[in-house]
Amino acid sequence: MPDAQHLFLFVVAGVLLNLTPGPDVLYIVGNAIRRGAKAGVVAAVGVSAGCFVHIVAAAVGVSALIAASATAFNLLKWAGAVYLLYVGARLLLAKSAAQRWESQSSPPASGDTGLWSVFRGGFLTNALNPKVAIFFLAFVPQFIPPDAGNEALAFLGLGVVFNINTVAINSGWALAAAWVARSGAVQRSLRWLDRAAGLMFMGFGLKLALAENPTR
Template sequence: MPDFQHLLLFIGAGILLNLTPGPDVLYIVTHALKSGVRAGVVAALGINAGCFVHIFAAAVGVSALLAASATAFTVLKWAGAAYLVWVGVRLVFAKGTPQRWGSPGGSPSAAGAAPPYEQPSLWSIFRGGFLTNALNPKVAIFFLAFVPQFIAPETEHKAFAFLALGTVFNVNSVAINAGWALAAAWMTRHGAVQRGMHWLDRAAGALFVAFGLRLALADNPSR
């Protein structure tokens, strides 16, 4: 483990990186806006669970294989890109109104109202967040490149140090991701946001498709 000063630097850098918007943040915010803070927090927990996959993989050398093998990287890259595009297309063509059950006019008995969205289960939200992160090979390469910078060359048990630092990074990110969910859920209290919610799926879906295409066109960052 690094000394206290370097540990603080590691934590600070991790916080800044977690504040950067990407497909993970978009996934959390979308579910929090549509289904409330609990759904957003569950989405965040799913993403963090997927992050642990990369932490353990990097600790045992699987991420090094992804960095060195063009074939392994490409296979996981296309799987991740296909999943993001699939999520995006589903959002773009979603039917119904995105009003939550507890919001004004969200009742299915409202006259002339379109049928509401079927609320996804918390398990499906968690699973989707997990896959969004676990199928992204760039996350694996990130951990392989970022975490070792804070492990001293003379450290005897480097795999244990990697796991410890990766866990610190992931635990800190839970709070930040939950903050995204809280902020998004707070926004739904404003009428203007509620009235514009029918565009949320289309915009989020287009962004997911864009993230998927960007991942599909990405080169192995280790080369």
């Protein structure tokens, strides 16, 4: 693990990165607005679970293989792009509020099954994004000291620290969105929010589909 100063810098950098909105934050905020703070926090936990996939993969070298192999990168890229486009299309084509966010979570607003679907959607939004894998390969090693005895273990440790920050900040997004959703104006605008979110998800999907392997 890095010394206290480098660990502090790592935490600060991670916080700033997690504050940047993207498909993960959009998914969390959408569920929080639609289903309340609990669903938003569950979505945040799902996103962090997907993040752990990339952390472990990078630590054991799988992400390095994805970065080096155009085929592996493209397979994961297209899987993620198709998923984001699917989510966006479902939101755009929803005919009523009853169908809202159906692509990411289950129809009931409560219950273990519904929350599991919310968790799964968050997991897939993050786990199917190869750019997250590349990010960890590029970002985390900068904070591992050259004399680290076990680089893989140091990578995992920093990954856990990053993910703890991720859960905290994304839960903050969820709680803030749920609080804002109490406004009557927001509730009356849910259908337009569906459309806007659908366009944003499709935009993220197209951006991912057009992305090139940044390491090549």
